[in-house]
Amino acid sequence: MPVFLNASDADFDQAFATLLGAKREDSPDVDAVVADIIADVRTRGDAALIELTAKFDRLPLTADQLRISDAEIDAAIEDVSVEERAALELAVERIRAYHVRQMPQNAEWQDDAGASLGWRWSAVSAAGLYVPGGLASYPSSVLMNAVPAKVAGVERLAVVVPTPDGQINPLVLLAARLSGVDEIYRVGGAQAVAALAYGTETIAPVDKITGPGNAFVAAAKRRVFGKVGIDMIAGPSEILVIADKDNDPDWIALDLLSQAEHDESAQSILITDDEAFGRSVADAVEARLQTLDRSAIAGPSWRDYGAVIVVPDLDVAAQLSNRIAPEHLELCVADARALSEKTIHAGAIFLGPYTPEAIGDYIGGPNHVLPTARSARFSSGLSVMDFLKRTTLSEMTPEALRAIGPAAETLAKSESLEAHGLSIRARLDRLNR
Amino acid sequence: MPVFLNASDADFDQAFATLLGAKREDSPDVDAVVADIIADVRTRGDAALIELTAKFDRLPLTADQLRISDAEIDAAIEDVSVEERAALELAVERIRAYHVRQMPQNAEWQDDAGASLGWRWSAVSAAGLYVPGGLASYPSSVLMNAVPAKVAGVERLAVVVPTPDGQINPLVLLAARLSGVDEIYRVGGAQAVAALAYGTETIAPVDKITGPGNAFVAAAKRRVFGKVGIDMIAGPSEILVIADKDNDPDWIALDLLSQAEHDESAQSILITDDEAFGRSVADAVEARLQTLDRSAIAGPSWRDYGAVIVVPDLDVAAQLSNRIAPEHLELCVADARALSEKTIHAGAIFLGPYTPEAIGDYIGGPNHVLPTARSARFSSGLSVMDFLKRTTLSEMTPEALRAIGPAAETLAKSESLEAHGLSIRARLDRLNR
Numbered sequence: 061m062p063v064f065l066n067a068s069d070a071d072f073d074q075a076f077a078t079l080l081g082a083k084r085e086d087s088p089d090v091d092a093v094v095a096d097i098i099a100d101v102r103t104r105g106d107a108a109l110i111e112l113t114a115k116f117d118r119l120p121l122t123a124d125q126l127r128i129s130d131a132e133i134d135a136a137i138e139d140v141s142v143e144e145r146a147a148l149e150l151a152v153e154r155i156r157a158y159h160v161r162q163m164p165q166n167a168e169w170q171d172d173a174g175a176s177l178g179w180r181w182s183a184v185s186a187a188g189l190y191v192p193g194g195l196a197s198y199p200s201s202v203l204m205n206a207v208p209a210k211v212a213g214v215e216r217l218a219v220v221v222p223t224p225d226g227q228i229n230p231l232v233l234l235a236a237r238l239s240g241v242d243e244i245y246r247v248g249g250a251q252a253v254a255a256l257a258y259g260t261e262t263i264a265p266v267d268k269i270t271g272p273g274n275a276f277v278a279a280a281k282r283r284v285f286g287k288v289g290i291d292m293i294a295g296p297s298e299i300l301v302i303a304d305k306d307n308d309p310d311w312i313a314l315d316l317l318s319q320a321e322h323d324e325s326a327q328s329i330l331i332t333d334d335e336a337f338g339r340s341v342a343d344a345v346e347a348r349l350q351t352l353d354r355s356a357i358a359g360p361s362w363r364d365y366g367a368v369i370v371v372p373d374l375d376v377a378a379q380l381s382n383r384i385a386p387e388h389l390e391l392c393v394a395d396a397r398a399l400s401e402k403t404i405h406a407g408a409i410f411l412g413p414y415t416p417e418a419i420g421d422y423i424g425g426p427n428h429v430l431p432t433a434r435s436a437r438f439s440s441g442l443s444v445m446d447f448l449k450r451t452t453l454s455e456m457t458p459e460a461l462r463a464i465g466p467a468a469e470t471l472a473k474s475e476s477l478e479a480h481g482l483s484i485r486a487r488l489d490r491l492n493r
Numbered sequence: 494m495p496v497f498l499n500a501s502d503a504d505f506d507q508a509f510a511t512l513l514g515a516k517r518e519d520s521p522d523v524d525a526v527v528a529d530i531i532a533d534v535r536t537r538g539d540a541a542l543i544e545l546t547a548k549f550d551r552l553p554l555t556a557d558q559l560r561i562s563d564a565e566i567d568a569a570i571e572d573v574s575v576e577e578r579a580a581l582e583l584a585v586e587r588i589r590a591y592h593v594r595q596m597p598q599n600a601e602w603q604d605d606a607g608a609s610l611g612w613r614w615s616a617v618s619a620a621g622l623y624v625p626g627g628l629a630s631y632p633s634s635v636l637m638n639a640v641p642a643k644v645a646g647v648e649r650l651a652v653v654v655p656t657p658d659g660q661i662n663p664l665v666l667l668a669a670r671l672s673g674v675d676e677i678y679r680v681g682g683a684q685a686v687a688a689l690a691y692g693t694e695t696i697a698p699v700d701k702i703t704g705p706g707n708a709f710v711a712a713a714k715r716r717v718f719g720k721v722g723i724d725m726i727a728g729p730s731e732i733l734v735i736a737d738k739d740n741d742p743d744w745i746a747l748d749l750l751s752q753a754e755h756d757e758s759a760q761s762i763l764i765t766d767d768e769a770f771g772r773s774v775a776d777a778v779e780a781r782l783q784t785l786d787r788s789a790i791a792g793p794s795w796r797d798y799g800a801v802i803v804v805p806d807l808d809v810a811a812q813l814s815n816r817i818a819p820e821h822l823e824l825c826v827a828d829a830r831a832l833s834e835k836t837i838h839a840g841a842i843f844l845g846p847y848t849p850e851a852i853g854d855y856i857g858g859p860n861h862v863l864p865t866a867r868s869a870r871f872s873s874g875l876s877v878m879d880f881l882k883r884t885t886l887s888e889m890t891p892e893a894l895r896a897i898g899p900a901a902e903t904l905a906k907s908e909s910l911e912a913h914g915l916s917i918r919a920r921l922d923r924l925n926r
Contacts, residue, residue, distance in 0.1 A: 144904075144907055148904070317916075320912070348915075408885040408887070421901070421913060450873040457847060464583065464587070480855075483851045
């Protein structure tokens with residue numbers, strides 16, 4: 061059984077703080093190994109990539125085999141069923157439709173002083189997407205990264221994916237093709253991240269790298285950050301469900317388990333205003349765990365990090381939710397929309413009984429790459445903004461410079477930055493002549 | 494003399510690559526010291542802050558002196574001249590007016606399947622702003638960080654600023670007050686960053702930390718990243734000026750020097766389509782260096798990292814500019830606006846002869862915290878977005894779940910995530926009963 065808390069208990073604050081502070085991930089320190097791999101790829105390029113791929117993926121390659129050819133992709137995706145293809149196509153369409161609406165507007169205006177001010181958005185020129193190999197090689201993850209990049213206008217989008225023993229998931233290749241990926245390379249690990257950041261003879265460098273990966277990939281992304289942009293380093297997945305008694309305990313149990321089955325470090329929490337309902341859900345989880353394929357993963361996750369919290373009312377639920385700042389938040393209460401106005405720190409909110417979180421993992425439209433480990437307090441999920449940057453624009457007329465230049469000169473002097481002041485003064489002197 | 498390159502020369506590509514690759518900063522490795530300081534503040538709170546402040550700032554304090562009181566602020570800002578106060582007030586007003594326009598909109602819509610989708614923006618609850626002490630204690634920097642935070646809606650904004658030997662710049666206090674800062678603490682260094690991230694008895698923890706600082710502060714920000722959000726770690730400042738011959742060489746020289754005077758590691762580059770003009774600007778820089786207060790800083794910066802590049806035409810200038818991806822880009826050419834459409838990788842663009850970059854440092858309106866070291870290829874300057882986060886919203890109706898649920902179930906199965914699929918199937922089965 062997971063921890064069962066009652067917000068009215070005297071020791072609740074302490075127990076809740078312990079729950080919040082639980083360290084669920086124990087990443088091995090692979091930084092030194094990763095530093096060596098990156099240095100090797102920077103120095104020897106393709107030769108290092110080939111050697112490391114032979115070593116880690118047991119896959120001997122020549123330089124011209126690093127890239128997966130169009131013919132290979134064509135052949136592989138023939139294995140995809142009609143049903144799976146249709147599902148991926150619907151997902152691409154819906155994710156694209158959502159992300160198109162995120163595109164920000166350029167702006168330019170003239171203010172009272174006569175200054176023209178504004179900004180302009182532009183896409184990152186080239187982006188790289190890391191796709192894990194093996195069990196965690198999820199086509200949905202390809203879509204969630206690649207579609208926003210292409211909607212943003214990224215011209216060149218390269219995927220790297222390890223293919224241990226030459227194995228590749230055809231759905232990953234189809235997802236890449238459907239979302240407009242330009243290049244796919246059969247390399248992975250820190251060496252693939254290094255290749256994207258610094259380039260090799262075969263792989264041109266990119267400006268931004270996104271996508272999930274293991275501890276080596278995460279360490280490599282941290283190391284190349286600055287040389288290129290990276291997305292967040294995601295921690296184990298989490299869900300918080302706030303549900304009242306008018307829900308089917310089995311539905312809520314399945315929603316909790318759909319996080320728990322990701323990873324033994326995942327965390328599923330239920331907050332309810334009805335203790336008996338909470339117990340019913342816990343029972344339903346145990347029942348489902350008897351038969352679930354991945355109960356060896358979901359079981360430990362639920363027992364070690366799961367929690368049921370009983371609250372006196374939904375206002376307390378909202379307060380606790382904001383302290384948890386969950387990655388995924390499901391609101392299964394009579395007035396979910398009203399409650400959502402109060403739960404402001406969350407990556408994604410799923411409203412009402414017919415919106416299981418799994419819909420958002422695949423096909424709802426919003427992105428499934430979301431802030432974990434309480435970082436929804438200060439960060440957002442992946443979006444087109446991650447593939448765009450803003451350039452600010454300013455243009456002074458002589459009148460505008462006359463109006464505001466002297467104040468800038470005053471401030472420059474106060475900061476002892478003489479040339480700053482002189483660059484304004486020289487122009488004002490000419491204008492005042 | 495700085496390096497003088499001609500884009501038509503045979504060895505230009507090599508020389509340009511060398512210029513781009515020049516390592517201008519050699520940060521000391523202070524990570525171990527910083528780790529100890531952070532651990533100390535986490536463990537001992539105020540006691541550690543007080544001890545470290547006595548040691549590094551030679552300032553003995555009691556816990557209730559950590560915060561600068563309103564009365565102390567009132568007294569200090571009486572020393573600010575009327576002219577300086579008016580300049581700061583104008584700057585606040587203009588920076589606020591610009592950043593108010595950046596506020597993004599919430600969205601919600603219903604799609605063809607009947608799903609309600611959207612997103613909602615909300616402010617970070619609490620933010621901390623690091624302000625350096627001593628020479629680099631710039632009031633303009635307070636405004637550029639604090640105004641966007643308050644425009645975004647940050648409820649609690651805390652400033653930390655070291656006051657070595659008790660010295661504080663009254664303009665910094667006035668800038669903080671004018672921009673709505675809620676709390677000011679007289680602590681600095683890694684210990685101040687640790688206090689903001691983890692909290693002490695006196696300083697409540699924040700969710701996001703921004704602001705410039707020395708190598709210790711930068712290392713501390715890197716270390717607390719994840720626990721809290723941070724802004725970018727800024728490198729030395731840079732300017733690229735693209736100017737044709739119809740400019741006053743002295744104005745351009747002063748613009749180049751207004752970056753060079755910041756730091757010996759700053760970089761100022763001129764690209765021009767007229768070699769004689771380039772030589773005139775270089776001469777004008779030398780002439781100004783004879784008398785400039787900070788020539789001991791600006792001189793080495795210009796000689797070591799400055800460059801004049803002659804190009805055959807402005808299209809080549811735009812291409813080189815995109816490879817440099819400058820923090821500041823001044824376009825002093827006949828049709829600056831047309832050229833700006835081609836220079837897409839830049840933090841801030843200043844158009845025309847009456848827009849010296851120094852205007853943007855203080856009073857133009859756009860933010861002066863901008864991406865350095867070529868990171869304008871993938872990142873943007875500070876904005877209200879740095880103090881906001883987006884929560885995505887999804888709500889399925891029974892009809893919407895019937896329409897798109899099966900595709901999600903198919904994809905869940907293809908990823909072997911059974912509970913994901915079951916959470917949808919259980920609902921569909923009920924609906925289909």
